[in-house]
Amino acid sequence: MNIIRPIQVPAGAAIADPQADISARLERLPITREVFWARNIVGAATFFDGYTVIAIAYAMPVLVKEWGLNPQQTGMILSMGYLGQLLGAILFGWLAEKVGRLRVLLFTILLFVSMDVACLFAAGAGMMIAFRFVQGIGTGGEVPVASAYINEMIGSKGRGKFFLLYEVMFLLGLVGAGLIGYFMVPVYGWKAMFVVGLVPAILMIPLRWFLKESPRWLAANGRYAEADAIVARMEQSARASGQELPAPKITATPVRRKSDWKELFQGIYLKRTLSIWAIWFTAYTVANGTITWLPTLYRQVFNLPLQTSIFYGFLTSVGGVIAAIVCALLIDKVGRKRWYTGALLLAPIPLLFLAWLGAASPIQVLVLGGLAYAIVQTVTFSLYLYSAEIYPTRLRALGTGTGSAWLRLGSSTGPIIVGFVMSSMGIQYVFATFAAILVVGAIVTMLFAVETKGKALEELSP
Secondary structure, X not given: OOOOOOEXXXXXXXXXXXXXXXXXXXXOOOOOHHHHHHHHHHHHHHHHHHHHHHHHHHHHHHHHHXXXXXXXXXXXXXXXXXXXXXXXXXXXXXXXXXXXXXXXXXXXXXXHHHHHHHHOOOOOHHHHHHHHHHHHHHHHHHHHHHHHHHHHOOOOXXXXXXXXXXXXXXXXXXXXXXXXXXXXXXXXXXXXXXXHOOHHHHHHHXXXXXXXXXXXXXXXXXXXXXXXHHHHHHHHHHHHOOOOXXXXXXXXXXXXXXXXXXXXXXXXXXXXXXXXXXXXXHHHHHHHHHHHHHHHHHHHOOOOOHHHHHHHHHHHHHHHHHHHHHHHHHHHHHOHHHHHHHHHHHOHHHHHHHHHHOOOOHHHHHHHHHHHHHHHHHHHOOHHHHHHHOOOOOOHHHHHHHHHHHHHHHHHHHHHHHHHHHHHXXXXXXXXXXXXXXXXXXXXXXXXXXXXXXXXXXXXXO
């Protein structure tokens, strides 16, 4: 990596590289009011993205009986949304490099809300599969583009904590779905899950009128005057709050290139791309394979009451949120690579113990399966941070989108694995299979991942 050593830029000096200047000015800024509210507004959209992704899991125990679904049909309905997300992550990641972050965010929200309406009118498995696929295209595009946007608005100091507290909103969306499922599905039926999903339509108002485009993206696309105006307002806001800003220091000069997907597989980015794909796939195969099936598993295998089945699934989601918050507070100190390696090696232990016990009771599954899920969740929810850090601005949304496409592939594979292995071999072998998948992810992380903590984005990726 060719990195220019830090140089001091005197106030009022001519700027040779506007893109480097924007980066240097952002690096010295504290968390301003504008960035704080940008995170919260986008975080609200991400909350409902998480809600929409998992809502079907809490509707399924009712749909299985109402529509007479077999395990294969159940797995297809759960998986089809993730296949749509795979397409959306790639498509909208590419589009965000071309037309900007905010325009794409608005369209993805509109798409997944409109499909929420369509799901209300699904009359059988075929229609639900189709609607969930299209809805997945929208949800798949929202988070990677939002992740690129939030990362580009802040400097390296405390970036992990600031960003991951935004990512917690996705997990809170999962928990919110659990609460709605527990209280409303037994009373109002499965459609209640999709009615609540209409709320994010109102988020398009603040997204459209109050948020500003990423200055890093603007500068990378030759729109320096716009980027300069946005950063100048952020600097003014910081000074108005009593902050003294040091002179900007240019730590690296970005390479002048247009966005080109082929660069993901060239130079230093080849190893990064392949390793992040493997981590996305292995972690999400296990995490979403577990959480989407659990309510139905408790209902069908252990014959628990509907509310108990949903409540146990909710407890698992809550455990994941608690673990994620701990990760958000510590990952800047521990580092990304060390955390991921440790988590992916630790999570298989309760899974193997559960397989050895035969997964004979719902309490065993709740405690041991929930513990493994919570550990893996610290990896899955923070991968958007890591993916955005390992690519330059010209590739950030695209690289994050293609990486998270493997999230979708893993998420669609997980429920299918559960349905197939449970039908042919037994429930305990599901957990043994998941343990083996996580070990593969740990080995890839240990051998090929790069550390990113405490470094400016332009320093990591020229």
